[in-house]
Amino acid sequence: xIRSPDPSLFVRLFGRYLRENGLPVTPQxxxxxxxxxxxxxxxxxxxxxxxxRTGGISAGKATVYRTLELLVKxxxxxxxxxxxxxxRYEHRLSSEPNHDHLICLNCARVxxxxxxxxxxxxxxLAKAHGFYITKHRLEMYGLCLExxxxxxxxxxxxxxxxxxxx
Amino acid sequence: xIRSPDPSLFVRLFGRYLRENGLPVTPQxxxxxxxxxxxxxxxxxxxxxxxxRTGGISAGKATVYRTLELLVKxxxxxxxxxxxxxxRYEHRLSSEPNHDHLICLNCARVxxxxxxxxxxxxxxLAKAHGFYITKHRLEMYGLCLExxxxxxxxxxxxxxxxxxxx
DNA sequence: GTCCATGCAAACCTTTTGCACTATA
DNA sequence: TATAGTGCAAAAGGTTTGCATGGAC
Numbered sequence: 001x002i003r004s005p006d007p008s009l010f011v012r013l014f015g016r017y018l019r020e021n022g023l024p025v026t027p028q029x030x031x032x033x034x035x036x037x038x039x040x041x042x043x044x045x046x047x048x049x050x051x052x053r054t055g056g057i058s059a060g061k062a063t064v065y066r067t068l069e070l071l072v073k074x075x076x077x078x079x080x081x082x083x084x085x086x087x088r089y090e091h092r093l094s095s096e097p098n099h100d101h102l103i104c105l106n107c108a109r110v111x112x113x114x115x116x117x118x119x120x121x122x123x124x125l126a127k128a129h130g131f132y133i134t135k136h137r138l139e140m141y142g143l144c145l146e147x148x149x150x151x152x153x154x155x156x157x158x159x160x161x162x163x164x165x166x
Numbered sequence: 167x168i169r170s171p172d173p174s175l176f177v178r179l180f181g182r183y184l185r186e187n188g189l190p191v192t193p194q195x196x197x198x199x200x201x202x203x204x205x206x207x208x209x210x211x212x213x214x215x216x217x218x219r220t221g222g223i224s225a226g227k228a229t230v231y232r233t234l235e236l237l238v239k240x241x242x243x244x245x246x247x248x249x250x251x252x253x254r255y256e257h258r259l260s261s262e263p264n265h266d267h268l269i270c271l272n273c274a275r276v277x278x279x280x281x282x283x284x285x286x287x288x289x290x291l292a293k294a295h296g297f298y299i300t301k302h303r304l305e306m307y308g309l310c311l312e313x314x315x316x317x318x319x320x321x322x323x324x325x326x327x328x329x330x331x332x
Numbered sequence: 333g334t335c336c337a338t339g340c341a342a343a344c345c346t347t348t349t350g351c352a353c354t355a356t357a
Numbered sequence: 358t359a360t361a362g363t364g365c366a367a368a369a370g371g372t373t374t375g376c377a378t379g380g381a382c
């Protein structure tokens with residue numbers, strides 16, 4: 001993965017978005033933007049609150065939620081739900097703006113990938129079902145190499161044989 | 167889409183799962199199973215509670231949640247999160263056990279599709295990233311034909327031009 | 333009699349909202 | 358100075374849990 005450029009560039013970009021929409025640029029908003037743009041992880045709100053605090057600026061949880069909403073609206077940040085019961089956020093300014101995710105069910109590691117075949121899948125689906133498709137979400141779940149190596153297994157306790165039902 | 171077979175077959179299947187795991191088969195569990203297996207929709211918990219009640223049997227919300235957990239564990243039912251803030255459930259006994267979803271952002275219509283290309287995508291990803299992939303989730307979001315025809319538009323209010331930042 | 337399910341209400345967790353106060357432009 | 362942001366606490370909404378009751382074996 002290519003390292004992202006200087007975060008401050010994107011903080012300015014967000015500032016421009018705010019100004020364009022007649023919204024004030026505040027220290028809290030800048031600090032939250034700096035935190036999200038400065039990390040290549042998929043951050044939870046809790047993590048963002050802590051990181052902002054570590055950066056020396058205090059921002060309440062409500063402000064973080066409200067600012068994340070703006071960041072998502074500006075399309076500079078993507079919101080994800082990996083089924084953990086809460087959302088995660090990542091900036092969209094890396095080398096691959098439209099990527100998907102591999103998620104390890106054991107250690108929660110997230111690996112990003114880009115697969116060009118999906119574009120053709122999307123096109124053929126749009127045609128076949130008369131849908132105008134604007135976005136997709138693809139997540140592959142399983143075990144990463146390390147967890148496989150360490151002998152982790154995924155518990156499978158579904159029905160033994162669905163055929164034998166009579 | 168091929169019509170699902172008689173739901174009672176799957177209710178029995180669930181009963182077998184329960185017995186195999188030393189769990190009692192109760193009227194509530196049967197009623198909930200009958201409801202889920204008897205519908206080809208993607209049902210919310212609220213809808214399931216109402217449908218069960220309509221069927222003449224009373225089951226508390228907690229019981230519905232607990233039974234759905236068992237149904238998902240048995241792998242007879244799939245749990246979905248389409249980003250509505252709550253989960254939906256559908257039985258996995260239709261003609262296509264492993265399908266994905268097209269979701270209309272305007273009217274919330276859900277269309278199922280099966281795309282064989284995804285299997286090869288999954289295989290190549292597993293190889294490329296050393297992942298052992300057990301399941302995936304693919305959702306395509308956009309507008310269905312009806313909503314496009316009726317002139318519905320999706321509001322796009324992101325930044326105007328990300329390049330012009332200096 | 334033991335084990336477990338049920339149902340109600342309370343608890344929980346993330347996210348949203350109301351409101352008094354403060355800062356921005 | 359007008360407008361909007363902030364932070365706290367409360368509310369909201371879906372889901373989970375504790376506990377007393379009740380049924381099945």
